[in-house]
Amino acid sequence: MTAVITAEASAGKLTRARSSRLGIPGVVAVVVLVLAVAAAIAGPYLAPYDPSAGSPSGAWLGPSSGHLLGQDVQGRDVASRLLAGARSSMLGPLIVVVLSLVMGSVLALLAAWRRGVVDSIISSTMDILFAFPGILLAALAAAVLDAGLWPAVIALSVAYTPYVARLLRGVFLRERELPYVAAAEIQGFSAITICLRHLIPNVLPVMVAQGTLLFGYAVLDIAILSYLGLGIQPPSPDWGVMVSENQSGVLQSYPLPVLSAGCCVVVVVVAMNILGERLLGAKDNER
Amino acid sequence: MTRAEAVALEVAGLGKTYGDVVAVDDVSFSIPVGGSMALVGESGSGKTTIAKMIMGLERVGAGTVHACGRDRTNPARSLEERRRRAREVQIVFQDPYSSLDPHQTIADMLSAVVRLHHRSLSAADCRDRVAQLLDMVGLHERHGQALPRGMSGGQRQRAAIARALAAEPQIVILDESVAALDVSIQAQVLNLLADLRDRLNVTYLLISHDLAVVRQLTDTAVVMRQGVVVESGSTGQILDSPQHPYTQHLRASVPGPGWVPPRRA
Amino acid sequence: MTDLLDSDVDATPSRLGEVRPLLELQSLSVAIDVGGVEQPILRDVSLSILPGEALGLVGESGSGKSMTAKAIDRLLPDGARQSGTILFDGQDVSALSGAALRSYRSDVAMIFQDPRVAINPVRSIGDFMTEIMVGNRRMRPRAALDSVVEMLGRVGISDGRRRLDQYPHELSGGLLQRVMIASTLLTQPRLLLADEPTTALDVSTQAEVIGILSELQQDLDLAILFITHDLELASAFCDRTAVMYGGEVLEMAASTALQDDPLHPYSAALGAARPRLNERRARLDAIPGRPLSAVEAPRDACSFAARCRHRVDECVAAHPDLRPLEGGLVRCIRAGELRAARKEVGHDAR
Numbered sequence: 001m002t003a004v005i006t007a008e009a010s011a012g013k014l015t016r017a018r019s020s021r022l023g024i025p026g027v028v029a030v031v032v033l034v035l036a037v038a039a040a041i042a043g044p045y046l047a048p049y050d051p052s053a054g055s056p057s058g059a060w061l062g063p064s065s066g067h068l069l070g071q072d073v074q075g076r077d078v079a080s081r082l083l084a085g086a087r088s089s090m091l092g093p094l095i096v097v098v099l100s101l102v103m104g105s106v107l108a109l110l111a112a113w114r115r116g117v118v119d120s121i122i123s124s125t126m127d128i129l130f131a132f133p134g135i136l137l138a139a140l141a142a143a144v145l146d147a148g149l150w151p152a153v154i155a156l157s158v159a160y161t162p163y164v165a166r167l168l169r170g171v172f173l174r175e176r177e178l179p180y181v182a183a184a185e186i187q188g189f190s191a192i193t194i195c196l197r198h199l200i201p202n203v204l205p206v207m208v209a210q211g212t213l214l215f216g217y218a219v220l221d222i223a224i225l226s227y228l229g230l231g232i233q234p235p236s237p238d239w240g241v242m243v244s245e246n247q248s249g250v251l252q253s254y255p256l257p258v259l260s261a262g263c264c265v266v267v268v269v270v271a272m273n274i275l276g277e278r279l280l281g282a283k284d285n286e287r
Numbered sequence: 288m289t290r291a292e293a294v295a296l297e298v299a300g301l302g303k304t305y306g307d308v309v310a311v312d313d314v315s316f317s318i319p320v321g322g323s324m325a326l327v328g329e330s331g332s333g334k335t336t337i338a339k340m341i342m343g344l345e346r347v348g349a350g351t352v353h354a355c356g357r358d359r360t361n362p363a364r365s366l367e368e369r370r371r372r373a374r375e376v377q378i379v380f381q382d383p384y385s386s387l388d389p390h391q392t393i394a395d396m397l398s399a400v401v402r403l404h405h406r407s408l409s410a411a412d413c414r415d416r417v418a419q420l421l422d423m424v425g426l427h428e429r430h431g432q433a434l435p436r437g438m439s440g441g442q443r444q445r446a447a448i449a450r451a452l453a454a455e456p457q458i459v460i461l462d463e464s465v466a467a468l469d470v471s472i473q474a475q476v477l478n479l480l481a482d483l484r485d486r487l488n489v490t491y492l493l494i495s496h497d498l499a500v501v502r503q504l505t506d507t508a509v510v511m512r513q514g515v516v517v518e519s520g521s522t523g524q525i526l527d528s529p530q531h532p533y534t535q536h537l538r539a540s541v542p543g544p545g546w547v548p549p550r551r552a
Numbered sequence: 553m554t555d556l557l558d559s560d561v562d563a564t565p566s567r568l569g570e571v572r573p574l575l576e577l578q579s580l581s582v583a584i585d586v587g588g589v590e591q592p593i594l595r596d597v598s599l600s601i602l603p604g605e606a607l608g609l610v611g612e613s614g615s616g617k618s619m620t621a622k623a624i625d626r627l628l629p630d631g632a633r634q635s636g637t638i639l640f641d642g643q644d645v646s647a648l649s650g651a652a653l654r655s656y657r658s659d660v661a662m663i664f665q666d667p668r669v670a671i672n673p674v675r676s677i678g679d680f681m682t683e684i685m686v687g688n689r690r691m692r693p694r695a696a697l698d699s700v701v702e703m704l705g706r707v708g709i710s711d712g713r714r715r716l717d718q719y720p721h722e723l724s725g726g727l728l729q730r731v732m733i734a735s736t737l738l739t740q741p742r743l744l745l746a747d748e749p750t751t752a753l754d755v756s757t758q759a760e761v762i763g764i765l766s767e768l769q770q771d772l773d774l775a776i777l778f779i780t781h782d783l784e785l786a787s788a789f790c791d792r793t794a795v796m797y798g799g800e801v802l803e804m805a806a807s808t809a810l811q812d813d814p815l816h817p818y819s820a821a822l823g824a825a826r827p828r829l830n831e832r833r834a835r836l837d838a839i840p841g842r843p844l845s846a847v848e849a850p851r852d853a854c855s856f857a858a859r860c861r862h863r864v865d866e867c868v869a870a871h872p873d874l875r876p877l878e879g880g881l882v883r884c885i886r887a888g889e890l891r892a893a894r895k896e897v898g899h900d901a902r
Contacts, residue, residue, distance in 0.1 A: 178385045178386075179380040179381075179382060179385050179386040180385060180386050180387050180388045182342075182344055182378075182380075183378070183380070183386060183447075183450065184388075185344070186342055186343070186344070186373055186377065186378060187370070187373045187400050187403060187404075187450075187454060188366060188369040188370030188372070188373045188403060188404075189399075189403060190366055197391075197399075198388050198390075198391070201390045202388065202389065202390055329754035329755065329756060329757075330725075330754055439842045440613070441842055442842075469612040469613055469781065469842075469843055470612060470781060470782075470783070470822055470825050470826055471612060471821070471822065471825050471838065471839035471842070471843060471859075472612075472842060472843075473825070473826075474825035474826070474827075474836040474837065474838035474839070475838040475839075475840075477827060477836055477838075478835055478836055478838055481835070496754060496755055497755075498755070498829055499826060499827040499828060499829045500827055502827060502828065502829060502830075502831070502832050503827035503828075503832055503833065503836065504827075522832075523832070526829065526830075527830075536756055537755060537756060538829075539759070540755045540756040540758065540759035541755060541829055542759075542762070542782070542784045542785040542787075542788035542789070543784055543788065543829060544787070544788070544808075544811055544812075546788040548759040548760065548762045548763035548766065549756075549759055549763075
């Protein structure tokens with residue numbers, strides 16, 4: 001009987017329930033992400049100093065009124081480099097998410113729609129790809145295509161695709177089995193129409209939630225690749241590059257540049273993960 | 288029934304196996320235009336598999352299916368062919384919740400179907416047709432703007448019936464279409480289905496385990512058990528004097544005044 | 553039909569006065585909090601079940617029939633506010649805790665519509681059932697096994713030993729529901745709450761399960777609260793039946809009386825709305841509108857008034873009380889008058 005009451009509840013009540021399910025952690029995550037995006041857009045203009053201009057005399061200087069987070073190994077302002085680096089640290093992951101979501105959904109839809117042989121071929125190919133870690137693929141890509149942001153982005157997109165495809169295949173399959181899809185098929189709507197008009201809109205919340213989770217992973221992976229020298233190349237300001245450049249400071253008791261860059265990565269990743277999980281939870285409670 | 292009476296739906300020697308399991312074995316029946324037939328059976332009787340084969344949702348394993356005089360045994364080769372078949376046979380499913388897209392308003396759903404089958408229809412004509420369909424199934428125009436979520440089970444089922452009728456089919460398969468409804472709503476929908484049959488001369492194939500619903504809605508019935516037809520004939524005859532032991536058992540299992548549950552077989 | 557109408561129908565058994573009810577609900581009301589607003593889901597429900605009696609609870613979706621069972625089993629959702637009392641064997645159920653609550657839980661068993669969601673799919677039938685015995689009654693596993701097989705025999709599963717090694721997915725719905733019934737019997741309950749236990753089953757399987765429940769009721773002196781949407785089924789199986797609508801009881805009467813001579817217009821309309829097995833009717837007497845849940849039902853008028861064809865102005869002027877009539881109880885101000893009118897027609901017809 002509770003089910004009946006919930007079913008009869010007005011749409012307004014549902015929306016309210018969903019926004020309240022975001023909870024305090026979810027709201028904090030949203031605020032953090034809004035700030036991060038603002039930094040990515042306006043960062044280079046907000047930076048108080050030229051992020052690439054250093055002075056050998058300023059190397060490893062601690063926080064001061066002029067340099068809130070101190071200066072790095074080459075005497076560059078850490079705060080300015082963090083702000084300027086936000087864009088490359090987040091744009092790359094964004095492209096990775098979009099590319100892998102598009103490729104993954106197309107494969108998942110194809111497998112779920114055609115089922116049978118097509119599904120088996122796609123699923124087993126994905127399983128094989130699944131065995132290769134993204135970092136390994138990226139290292140290969142960097143070796144073949146030269147190091148840089150693009151090879152890293154392409155390699156990670158390919159590496160994430162099987163993950164997306166496998167998850168969405170299950171979701172699409174479940175949706176495809178519902179009678180309303182059969183009803184549309186019987187009417188003679190084309191497969192593309194049914195996918196675009198029915199399947200994708202109904203699965204979209206899962207896709208968005210998945211995208212936010214992946215974004216966190218991508219930030220981390222690109223930072224790692226940059227740290228390893230396979231991603232963004234120094235002296236470009238980038239959070240991964242900053243960790244790599246300044247790691248010698250940790251041993252010389254100047255951990256602040258490494259820590260501040262590392263913290264940026266962790267905070268964005270955690271915020272994205274919280275948001276992703278909340279969105280998935282909201283979707284589960286929708287029906 | 289004479290041959291002069293046009294046949295709407297005819298299946299002959301229909302069969303289907305899944306691996307070693309025989310789901311449907313040599314089933315034949317036909318329904319005249321404007322007639323109403325029940326396919327009666329319990330779970331595992333193969334009645335739903337037959338509906339799926341008629342609808343083309345499942346490949347025909349053996350035998351033939353003809354609707355409106357045309358062969359539909361093999362899968363449709365083109366989209367055009369599928370749409371033509373859609374204008375011959377439609378279906379109303381059991382569950383009014385999952386048979387509608389939660390993100391599409393009822394009017395959007397209906398107008399998409401109307402436009403699919405009548406390409407040349409103007410926007411105004413299409414709107415009129417949607418209004419007419421809503422009215423036909425006893426829904427108010429404001430229901431057209433609603434999402435399924437905002438409607439009761441009975442209203443959703445009316446919307447699903449409107450969708451089936453939008454293609455102006457000659458035959459409608461009612462796959463346990465009233466089984467999930469509340470008693471008071473079930474009566475409304477059964478009356479609606481009877482009215483629509485009178486008004487549109489549409490042919491029904493009712494798939495049901497509910498013998499009282501079968502009595503109310505159909506002229507003839509085919510009783511199935513484990514993929515095989517055990518008895519067929521006029522609905523009245525089958526329910527009043529069942530011949531096959533299984534049909535007798537089914538009949539005795541329906542609760543009523545002074546009912547004693549039959550001992551397990 | 554007219555003969556039955558004329559015969560003296562004694563709806564509430566007179567033994568109610570002599571035997572203490574096993575379970576008694578006194579003005580039970582439950583409300584839940586929806587978005588800060590208190591919404592009623594049960595309104596002033598008073599029922600009683602005698603030891604060994606089968607009481608039917610009939611209603612459509614939203615009527616509150618399942619919630620009544622949940623309240624009895626203390627399974628109300630978090631934040632639900634309950635008023636009124638539930639007495640089991642004379643004890644206030646909401647005051648129970650600790651050992652007394654555990655003992656109440658083994659006295660009252662519950663079975664559900666879909667046995668598959670109530671049973672762990674990865675454990676064998678034997679594990680599932682012996683666990684109850686070992687955990688609940690501190691029995692040795694071997695002794696437990698014997699009584700499990702015996703219980704399976706009671707619900708008509710003669711090859712119990714073989715079934716013990718099987719898993720839920722290997723059993724049909726009907727068989728699994730019988731296993732569920734057998735598992736509830738292991739704690740030797742005195743009251744079985746059966747929430748639509750046969751709705752998901754085939755007709756012939758339903759008949760089997762009803763047959764088994766009816767045997768158990770007699771053999772074990774088991775009281776059963778039988779919740780269903782099917783008035784005919786309740787009437788066929790239960791001694792007395794209560795009809796619920798909008799979170800309250802509209803009528804309570806002996807099942808035969810409810811079937812042949814319903815007092816409340818809703819009970820009558822519900823019976824008339826079902827298609828008949830024996831005759832095809834030109835038109836079913838459908839009830840207009842849709843069933844209201846307790847939340848939607850009016851508080852200062854008869855909750856069925858909006859759909860009732862016997863409605864008069866007085867019906868919407870005040871909320872009617874549950875009043876005794878012809879040995880039953882009915883919540884309709886016109887029940888007596890309408891019944892007299894029906895009798896008149898019956899006499900004329902003769």
